[in-house]
Amino acid sequence: MRSQSSLLAAFTRWLGFDEAGAAQAARLALAAWLAFSIAALLHVQNAYWAAMPIWVVAQPSRGLLLERALYRLLGTLLGALAGFMVLTQDSSLLQLILLAAVIAMCAGMTHLLRGTSAYAWLMAGMTAAVVVIPSALSPQDSWALALARVECTLIGVLAVTLVLWLFTPKTRRGDFYRRARALAADAVDFAAQSLTGNTDPATELRILKALSDIDSAARPISAGSLRGYRNLRHIDQLLLASLNIMAAGQAMGSHLRPEAQAAAALARRLQQVAERLRSDEPAGSILPAPPENLPPRRLARLEQALEQLCQAAAQLAPAASPASAEAHAAPALVPDRDWRLALRTAATTGGAALACAFLAQAYPSQATELAILGVCIFSMLLGSMAQPQKHAPHMLLGVLAGVTGATLYRFTVQPHVDGMLELVVTLLPFLLVGGILRASRRFAVPAIDANMCFMLASQAGMPVASSGAIISSSLALLLGAGLVGCGFLLFPRTVQRALRLTTAAILGDIRTLMRDTNALSRERWLALAGRRILRLLAHMGTDTHSSTTPPAGLLSLLNLGQSIIDLHHLGQQPGHRAIYQEAIARLADFERQPQATAEFLLHLAEDSRDRWLTVTLQTLAHALLASRSTLLAQHPGVNSAH
Structure with missing residues (x-):
């Protein structure tokens, strides 16, 4: 008995699973089970779609959970509308060509927007593919399919929100703002050290990477909060001012070296500012007087950068007063819109979808439909990432696990299901396994694709298919995902x-x-x-294995x-x-x-x-x-x- 307990404990440690993970796994499985059961009881077409939002809408904070749910629904509505407009064309080939254009546009938009708003465009492209591809091959079901997709998404979003809301912690925005202010203080310290020639490249790189991390986390942290989104402007101002003051310190240090006394006096002044920034005081008058022996013109850039930094930091303090017009007008970073990567992503995903359009015309079948659907969905998913080759192995592992589980379900369980009660009961063990994998630290990432592909390939609630149809459809989905994953691995974004x-x-x-x-x-x-x-x-921060500096x-x-x-x-x-x-x-x-x-x-x-x-x-x-x-x-x- 002890040996069994120790083996179980070792297995859960290897899995990265604890009591909190077990509770989260149960909640995820319950939400997916409820969503599927409700959709099946309401006789919604393709009820298994209702369980698919659960695995991606679940988030570590309430703000992200709320926004993810809203953008999932908004993206689905937008994609269903786009899909239905595409289906108004008479030619199925023209429909698939227009779908490729929609997918290209939506994939490109994921690199022109940041935060959860980009997720809406990802979902719009995926939904358009789900609506158009089957309907282009079976035109009589186009409207019903689009409506079913929206209904299932609504059911899934409501289920995951209701089940997880109370158990999802609130976002700790105050801690994030305190970290941003402390990092701004590090930037001021760096400028002070630059004046006296005491900096090194490693310190510069550390602070720059930390500023980049703050920038990447700002939008997820702000999700679900009006004040959070108002403060995004001040975060951008703080980051820009921090970069500027570090550069200004380096510039002044290069021509103040002969004037050691003036440089030391200015460095002490900057260190005083850094100390105040690390405190939680509002910093109304945070700037001490400048050294008297330096002409104002030589201090102009440093003074301006310091004032803008302190102004932005004051707006992020716990007791900050409403921002003035002057605070809103201060310079900030330009929006993060990567046009080059957006165009490249649009071209690759649109090209893949276009190739699939011609394949569908040449070999129309359910297996072809699943293969094309896999290419469109996974090319969008990986294309939306900065370093898709890192996620591709996890995706391929998840797809393989999900399709294998679905095939097992279709061969061993589905033929014996007789009635609604048996359907929802027999699906629950598979969802529990999916919840455990999603809540584990080791398999959390591939578990998303595994659960999604299990629901898609299981065809739960649909009529029993022949052995040949099951095998061909499973292989087709694996083929679609494999082509995309291997493509990104062979031609990585380095x-x-x-x-x-x-x-x-x-x-x-x-x-x-x-x-x-x-x-x-x-x-x-x-x-x-x-x-x-x-x-x-x-x-560069997304590629931890690269030797590139x-x-x-x-x-x-x-x-x-x-x-x-x-x-x-x-x-x-x-x-x-x-x-x-x-x-x-x-x-x-x-x-x-x-x-x-x-x-x-x-x-x-x-x-x-x-x-x-x-x-x-x-x-x-x-x-x-x-x-x-x-x-x-x-x-x-x-x-x-x-």
Whole structure:
């Protein structure tokens, strides 16, 4: 008896399962069972759809649970409407071609929106596929199928919300805002250390990655709360100001080194600000007086960044007062819309759906229908992810487990089911196993696909099929998922590619600044470059097994653009025109010859009689030297001595 107990304990530890997990597994199974039972009792077509929302709508916090449920329903309604509009066309081939266009648009939208709102578009594309593909092959059932899909989603969403709501903890937004303020304090500390030359690349990278983590978590944390969504603007302002003050500290440190006393006084002032940011006080007057021995012009950027950071942090304090118009107008990061990845995702998912359209016309059957459905659904699901190749093995494992369980159910249980009571009772053990896997820490991710594919392939509540039909439909679903999963594994979205494209985009913005002085304002440049840096770090953070490291000198790229803007402004003054033209002409080849360009700029700075022009040229030169390896990485054939 003891040996059995110890074996069971070891198995549950290996599974990552505890008492809390057991309770959650029971709730998930109950919600799925209730949803299916209600849909079956109401004689809704394809009642097994009702249990499918349970496994993805369940979330770790109430706000996410509520929004996931609402967007699931909204996406289903939108997809059903789009599907029904597609089905108004007479030609089944035209219907499938239009479906491919809908899927492409919805898949692309998942990279133009963030948070749970992107989930609505994912569900819209999936629902359109579920409605159109069977109906294109059986036109007489089109409206009934679309209506059944909406009814099942509504039943499933209500079931999971009612069963899980009271047991799902509230979102701890206060802790998140406190963490964001503490991270802003770390950014100010970094700026203080930069003034005295006491920073290292590891500290810079740690803080930048933490800022990226805050950015990624902000929208899920804000879900289900009006105040949370109002504070999203202040989070974006805080992140941008933190990036700016870190870069400004580096820039000032590069030309304040000869003035050690002034640098130390300014560093102490920044450390005072950091201490106040770590407290929960409202920070109404958080800024101590600046050192008297530094001209205001040299402090302008640091002062402005510090003021904006403190203003945003004050809005995230526990006792924050309603934001003023000035607080709302402060610069913030641009929205995270990855157009390049959106277009790529739209092309791949739409192309896969289009290929399936021609396959459906050539080989119409239920097996073909399931294979096409698998291609459309799983290409959208994986395509919505930044690093789909990481999830593909989990998806393939889940699909294999779900289809295997469904095949077992159809061969051993379904033929013996006689009546509604037996149907709902015999399905419960399978749902309990699904709940246990979903609640375990080891198999939680593949369990989502396993449960979804079990319900889809089991055809629970449908008439008993022949052995040949069961095997062919199971193999077809496996084939559809396998083709998609293997495609993403063979042609992955590598971190190296994301790094290269993002760095190239930042350098493209810098080239735009050089060509056109009015192309980007100072605030727009910071907001755009800051967003690109955080997105790059977010991509890299999803690939824990990659040996690729972020490029050196990310903050220096910010200073590079800032200094070019300053140089343009100074070049408008008559006395600076000659030096300005020399500097701009030499900067034309800054990417291929960063070191030589920096040396030339430092030589120009020595010839300048204007202190501010000298500082600008020195800052520009130091930014080039600090980002030298990143610039040369874009031109691998260039001699590193340049």
